[in-house]
Amino acid sequence: MSIEPLAVPVDTWDLFTPSDENDRFESCRACGRSIKKDTPQYVIEREFTRTEPGAPAELAYEFTICESCLADQDASYSPDSQEHIAQFYSDVIDLNVRAEQLLADTSSDEIPNIDAWVERCAVTGMSVEDATRFRVMAYAVGEWLLLAGMPVVMTETALERLESGLSDTTKERARTFATDALHLPPDQYVITPAV
Numbered sequence: 001m002s003i004e005p006l007a008v009p010v011d012t013w014d015l016f017t018p019s020d021e022n023d024r025f026e027s028c029r030a031c032g033r034s035i036k037k038d039t040p041q042y043v044i045e046r047e048f049t050r051t052e053p054g055a056p057a058e059l060a061y062e063f064t065i066c067e068s069c070l071a072d073q074d075a076s077y078s079p080d081s082q083e084h085i086a087q088f089y090s091d092v093i094d095l096n097v098r099a100e101q102l103l104a105d106t107s108s109d110e111i112p113n114i115d116a117w118v119e120r121c122a123v124t125g126m127s128v129e130d131a132t133r134f135r136v137m138a139y140a141v142g143e144w145l146l147l148a149g150m151p152v153v154m155t156e157t158a159l160e161r162l163e164s165g166l167s168d169t170t171k172e173r174a175r176t177f178a179t180d181a182l183h184l185p186p187d188q189y190v191i192t193p194a195v
């Protein structure tokens with residue numbers, strides 16, 4: 001990415017801090033390496049549901065994964081699925097354009113307003129408050145969250161659009177990885193943009 005991201009403390013916002021004292025954001029869920037010491041970059045992913053629009057959001061799952069495991073997982077997908085995922089993150093959500101827009105009004109010597117990144121679905125524009133299912137994804141390095149094209153929020157329609165373009169083989173691999181390596185609830189796919 002050509003745009004220089006801003007780095008802010010990862011624990012500045014509740015949206016990116018683990019749900020309890022288990023310190024589950026200390027290591028990559030898949031390989032167990034320390035994300036704070038051993039891996040240069042990692043992804044925080046959390047998914048939430050609501051019983052109805054405006055109701056309190058409940059955490060469905062959360063995990064951290066290192067960039068190496070994420071790259072390995074991406075590479076295991078079928079070529080057409082890899083192309084679909086890459087196109088989704090370059091065309092449907094243009095992360096570079098998004099970074100330019102979000103960083104345009106932010107100077108590096110102030111703590112930016114994270115709400116600009118996460119208040120709406122990056123694909124549909126739907127307010128997160130109205131979404132009954134939404135996923136938050138962020139890149140981080142050590143104790144720092146990187147603000148550029150990410151963090152990003154996707155609500156249900158956007159997630160279905162991303163997942164609908166996957167081959168059956170890829171869906172099976174993504175589902176197996178999610179349950180076996182990440183211990184997520186059944187029928188989840190981990191389709192996070194590789195760094």
Ligand SMILES: [Zn+2]
Pocket residue numbers: 028029030031032033065066067068069070
């Ligand atoms: Zn890992």
